[in-house]
Amino acid sequence: MSSAANGSGPAAGAGSAGAAGGPEMGTASPAAGESASLAVEELVAGYGEVVALDGVTVTAGAGGITAVLGANGAGKTTLLRAVSGMIKARRGRILLADHDVAGRSPEQIVRAGIAHVPEGQGVIPELTVEENLRIGMMSWRRGPRADRVAALEEEYARFKPLADRRRKLASTLSGGERQMLVIARALLARPRVLLLDEPSLGLAPRVMAQVMDLVVRLSRERGLTIVLVEQNARAALAIADHGVVLNLGRVVATADAASLAADVALRHHYLGF
Numbered sequence: 001m002s003s004a005a006n007g008s009g010p011a012a013g014a015g016s017a018g019a020a021g022g023p024e025m026g027t028a029s030p031a032a033g034e035s036a037s038l039a040v041e042e043l044v045a046g047y048g049e050v051v052a053l054d055g056v057t058v059t060a061g062a063g064g065i066t067a068v069l070g071a072n073g074a075g076k077t078t079l080l081r082a083v084s085g086m087i088k089a090r091r092g093r094i095l096l097a098d099h100d101v102a103g104r105s106p107e108q109i110v111r112a113g114i115a116h117v118p119e120g121q122g123v124i125p126e127l128t129v130e131e132n133l134r135i136g137m138m139s140w141r142r143g144p145r146a147d148r149v150a151a152l153e154e155e156y157a158r159f160k161p162l163a164d165r166r167r168k169l170a171s172t173l174s175g176g177e178r179q180m181l182v183i184a185r186a187l188l189a190r191p192r193v194l195l196l197d198e199p200s201l202g203l204a205p206r207v208m209a210q211v212m213d214l215v216v217r218l219s220r221e222r223g224l225t226i227v228l229v230e231q232n233a234r235a236a237l238a239i240a241d242h243g244v245v246l247n248l249g250r251v252v253a254t255a256d257a258a259s260l261a262a263d264v265a266l267r268h269h270y271l272g273f
């Protein structure tokens with residue numbers, strides 16, 4: 001159900017999407033390390049009669065970590081689903097480096113450079129680790145097989161436990177390893193923006209800390225723009241640059257992470273710490 005699990009991925013090969021006449025056609029994947037901002041403006045989205053997002057504006061700075069916080073049902077997952085094209089925005093704009101991608105299909109959005117790691121992970125348990133990873137490259141344009149092998153090896157180098165288990169069924173992985181697998185799969189789509197929906201959910205505190213460290217490294221070392229949805233607001237704000245708090249489909253606060261973490265009333269009413 002993730003964009004990655006849907007088999008989308010960008011064109012293989014390097015190049016600047018910005019210079020290639022707009023990111024939406026996936027004429028080229030961005031050069032490694034090239035950052036892009038994501039700006040959601042006045043977004044309205046929902047399910048049938050349910051308006052889950054009612055005019056939400058969020059800006060994720062290029063190469064930074066933006067935390068999206070709020071209680072159950074606030075609209076956090078819906079925001080990521082709308083950005084990744086899994087549900088259609090009814091109104092508003094979704095700007096990836098100034099190109100509006102609202103209304104594009106999930107495949108086009110992945111090619112434009114946005115990868116989504118959904119809530120609940122989306123590992124396919126009956127496939128091997130490597131088969132799961134290959135899904136992340138499914139919509140690469142044709143290219144040398146060696147490029148795919150090299151891309152896989154790059155992720156295996158980053159995620160050693162996955163390298164050791166590449167021929168094992170994904171069902172045999174621990175919770176932390178599954179989280180690594182879905183993040184590695186999303187990275188194989190060569191995104192500029194990574195949407196993470198509650199990556200720490202269900203993980204032991206130590207494993208959760210490792211996932212948070214990984215998120216920081218992806219932003220610092222790879223220049224990825226990260227949108228991090230978390231129930232654990234304290235952990236998210238500890239690593240984020242900026243945060244936005246949603247409640248019942250609306251933005252109730254947006255500020256730098258330190259200011260949000262220091263706001264006692266906000267913590268009490270919306271953040272639970």
Ligand SMILES: Nc1ncnc2c1ncn2[C@@H]1O[C@H](COP(=O)(O)OP(=O)(O)OP(=O)(O)O)[C@@H](O)[C@H]1O
Pocket residue numbers: 047050051052070071072073074075076077078079119231
């Ligand atoms: N498939 C769906 N069909 C109908 N309504 C839905 C659907 N998914 C979510 N909703 C509703 O949309 C609103 C926002 O839900 P959403 O899943 O975006 O919240 P969330 O902030 O991610 O919550 P959580 O922290 O529990 O994951 C809620 O009122 C929810 O009941």
Ligand SMILES: [Mg+2]
Pocket residue numbers: 076077078119
């Ligand atoms: Mg959710």
